[in-house]
Amino acid sequence: MAKSLLASSLLKRLLEQYRTRLTARGQYLLWAVLVLATLGLDTQRNQVFKLFAVLAAIFFVALLFAFLPRPKIRLDCRLPTRVTALTPIPIRARVIATDGRLGDFCFAIPPPRDHRRDIRLTPERTFLEAKRGEPVDLAVQLQAMRRGRYVLGGPEVRGADPLRLALTRPTALAEQVLLVYPRFNAMEEFIIPVGRRYQPGGIPLASNTGDAIEFVGTREYREGDPIKHIHWRFWARRGGPVVKEYQEEYFCRIAVILDTFLPAKPTAGEERAFEAAISLTASIADYFSRGEYIVDILAAGPDIYEVSAGRSLAYLENILDVLACLEPCPQAPFRTISPALFDKLAQITTVVAVLLDWDGQREEFLRRVKALGTAVCALVVHAGETREPWQHVGEDLGSMSLMTPADIEKALDAAAQGGAVAHRPGA
Numbered sequence: 001m002a003k004s005l006l007a008s009s010l011l012k013r014l015l016e017q018y019r020t021r022l023t024a025r026g027q028y029l030l031w032a033v034l035v036l037a038t039l040g041l042d043t044q045r046n047q048v049f050k051l052f053a054v055l056a057a058i059f060f061v062a063l064l065f066a067f068l069p070r071p072k073i074r075l076d077c078r079l080p081t082r083v084t085a086l087t088p089i090p091i092r093a094r095v096i097a098t099d100g101r102l103g104d105f106c107f108a109i110p111p112p113r114d115h116r117r118d119i120r121l122t123p124e125r126t127f128l129e130a131k132r133g134e135p136v137d138l139a140v141q142l143q144a145m146r147r148g149r150y151v152l153g154g155p156e157v158r159g160a161d162p163l164r165l166a167l168t169r170p171t172a173l174a175e176q177v178l179l180v181y182p183r184f185n186a187m188e189e190f191i192i193p194v195g196r197r198y199q200p201g202g203i204p205l206a207s208n209t210g211d212a213i214e215f216v217g218t219r220e221y222r223e224g225d226p227i228k229h230i231h232w233r234f235w236a237r238r239g240g241p242v243v244k245e246y247q248e249e250y251f252c253r254i255a256v257i258l259d260t261f262l263p264a265k266p267t268a269g270e271e272r273a274f275e276a277a278i279s280l281t282a283s284i285a286d287y288f289s290r291g292e293y294i295v296d297i298l299a300a301g302p303d304i305y306e307v308s309a310g311r312s313l314a315y316l317e318n319i320l321d322v323l324a325c326l327e328p329c330p331q332a333p334f335r336t337i338s339p340a341l342f343d344k345l346a347q348i349t350t351v352v353a354v355l356l357d358w359d360g361q362r363e364e365f366l367r368r369v370k371a372l373g374t375a376v377c378a379l380v381v382h383a384g385e386t387r388e389p390w391q392h393v394g395e396d397l398g399s400m401s402l403m404t405p406a407d408i409e410k411a412l413d414a415a416a417q418g419g420a421v422a423h424r425p426g427a
Contacts, residue, residue: 018030020110020167020170021066021166021167022165022166022167023106023125023160023164023165023166023167024125025163025164025165026059026062026164026165026166029055029058029059029062029165030059032055033052033055033056033059036048036049036051036052036055037052037056039052040052058163058165059165061161062161062163062165062166063166065159065160065161065166065168066161066166066167066168067168068102068159068168069168069169070158070159070168070169070170070171071097071099071102071105071157071158071159071168071171072097072098072099072171073095073096073097073098073099073105073130073157073171074095074096074098075093075094075095075155075156075157075171075172075173076093076094077091077092077093077094077109077155077173078091079091079109079142079152079155079176079178080142080178081176081177081178081179082178082179082180082181082317082320082321082324083142083144083178083179083180083181084144084180084181084182084183084184085144085145085146085147085180085181085182085183086143086144086145086183086416087143087144087183088141088142088143089141089142089143090139090140090141090142091109091139091140091141091142092137092138092139093107093137093138093139093140093155094135094136094137094138095107095128095130095135095136095138095157096130096133096134096135096136097130097131097132097133097134098132098133099132100131100132102159102160102168103129103130103131104127104128104129104159104160104161104162104164105127105128105129105130105157105158105159105160106125106126106127106128106157106158106159106160106164106167107125107126107127107128107138107140107155107156107157108121108124108125108126108155108156108158109121109140109142109152109153109154109155109156110152110153110154110156111152111153112150112151112152112153115148115150117145118144118145118146118148118150119142119143119144119145119150119152119178120142120143120144120145121140121141121142122140122141122143123140126138126140127160127164144178144180146180146275147180147181147182147183147275147278147323147324148180148324148325149177149178149179149180149324149325150177150178150180151175151176151177151178152175152176152177152178153172153175154172154173154174154175154176155172155173156170156171156172156173157170157171157172158170158171179320179321179324179325180324181282181320181323181324182275182278182279182282182320182323182324183279183282183412183416184279184280184282184283184285184286184412185283185286185411185412185415185416186283186286186287186290186415187283187284187286187287190284190287191399192254192350192352192375192377192399193350193375193376193377193398193399218231218234218242218243218244219242219243220240220241220242220243221240221241221242221243222243225243226243229243229244230242230243230244231243231244252293252294252349252350253293253294253296253347253348253349253350254288254293254294254295254296254348254349254350254351254352255295255296255297255298255299255341255344255345255348255350255351255352256281256284256285256295256297256298256299256319256351256352256354257298257299257341257351257352257353257354258277258278258281258298258299258300258301258323258326258353258354259277259301259334259353259354259355259356259357259362260274260300260301260326260327260328260329260356261301261328261329261330261331261332261356261357262274262328262329262330262356263330264330266328269383269405270356271328272383272405273356273381273382273383273405274328274356275405276381276403276405276408276409277354277355277356277381277408278323278326279408279412280354280379280381280403280408281319281323281354282319282320282323284352284354285298285316285319285320286316289315289316295307295315295319296344296347296348297341297344297348298318298319298322299337299341300322300323300326301326301328301329301337302329302331302336302337303337304337304340304341304344305318305319305322306344307319307322332361334361334362334364334365335361342368342369342372345369345372345374346372348374349374349375350374350375350376350377351366351369351374351375351376351377352377352379353366353376353377353378353379354379354381355378355379355380355381355382356380356381356382357380357382357386357387358380358382358386358387358388358389358390359386359387359388360388363388363390363393363397366378366397366398367397370397370398375398376397376398376399377398377399377400378397378398378399378400378401379400379401379402379403380400380401380402380403381403381404381405381408382402382404383404383405383406386402390402
């Protein structure tokens with residue numbers, strides 16, 4: 001058992017060295033040397049061994065360069081912290097050689113080890129020549145193929161031999177976490193049933209939407225009025241106590257609820273619907289961030305996030321951070337989240353629910369929300385017939401509609417072709 005683990009560890013290490021210390025042409029040369037070595041075993045029948053000897057000597061000399069010290073350079077390269085799936089992002093780097101012993105270098109950004117196919121870097125490696133003290137600027141394009149949380153290796157520079165076959169150990173920056181947001185588009189219109197509720201916390205607990213807290217006039221002091229509302233200057237002018245009057249604060253506050261229930265072994269269609277629902281939720285959140293609404297709560301499966309608090313908070317990034325890392329839930333979440341969520345719905349005026357199917361449990365949940373006096377907007381993302389018919393609910397529950405994953409993907413593709421796909425990378 002121990003020997004098997006040791007062999008496996010050694011094999012992984014050799015493969016890692018093969019990928020990182022040999023360039024593409026160096027890998028081709030290695031395989032050519034191995035093939036020629038096999039063909040040239042019989043030296044009396046052919047002369048292949050001569051070609052093998054030449055190529056093996058070149059490869060051996062190149063390997064000697066791989067044992068040179070790390071290159072002495074100054075590297076300046078900033079990686080993005082947040083990107084949107086399938087959106088190409090340019091990355092710029094500057095390399096300054098501080099030692100003139102090596103002139104050939106190789107710049108690269110190592111992709112995540114376990115998700116190499118999910119992060120594409122074009123080109124994967126960039127070769128450059130740098131003289132001592134002279135900066136060299138270069139650019140790489142990064143494209144994330146799917147949402148998620150990834151750990152990118154730090155940008156690195158390795159020295160290369162003159163034929164650029166083998167590479168030295170790297171001089172690298174620190175690794176960095178990359179959040180990949182789901183694709184979403186800038187919706188031009190999204191109609192929801194709205195209402196208004198009095199907010200006892202006033203405008204400091206909301207954003208700059210709704211009825212502003214404004215001074216609307218004065219009146220005579222009445223017993224029980226707060227002292228802080230006394231208009232002292234007007235009192236001195238009039239000769240009697242006068243208080244200020246303010247307009248009450250009412251706001252439209254929204255909760256977005258995302259259904260994350262998938263079976264333990266979901267089908268490809270169910271996973272497609274799940275990703276489409278996440279993209280739809282991100283598009284809705286982006287629309288609200290540009291509109292006259294306040295999104296306070298994001299409920300994703302069994303978890304509840306308070307995404308806005310305070311005045312003029314840019315809460316969109318908070319929602320997208322959650323959606324980037326969201327995983328499906330194998331247990332139906334509505335009974336789990338109901339008690340905690342209903343405690344927070346006292347000041348919520350509208351609930352927008354993005355569902356993956358329709359059944360009695362989901363209907364019961366939304367009817368309880370409706371009974372609180374909260375407006376309901378339900379969007380079902382599902383391909384084919386839902387588990388139970390939803391059309392009979394009609395206007396009794398609220399606004400309802402059905403969208404297929406293909407509908408959402410078509411809208412995203414159309415927005416991408418028109419250059420209207422929303423992209424909010426972080427600093």
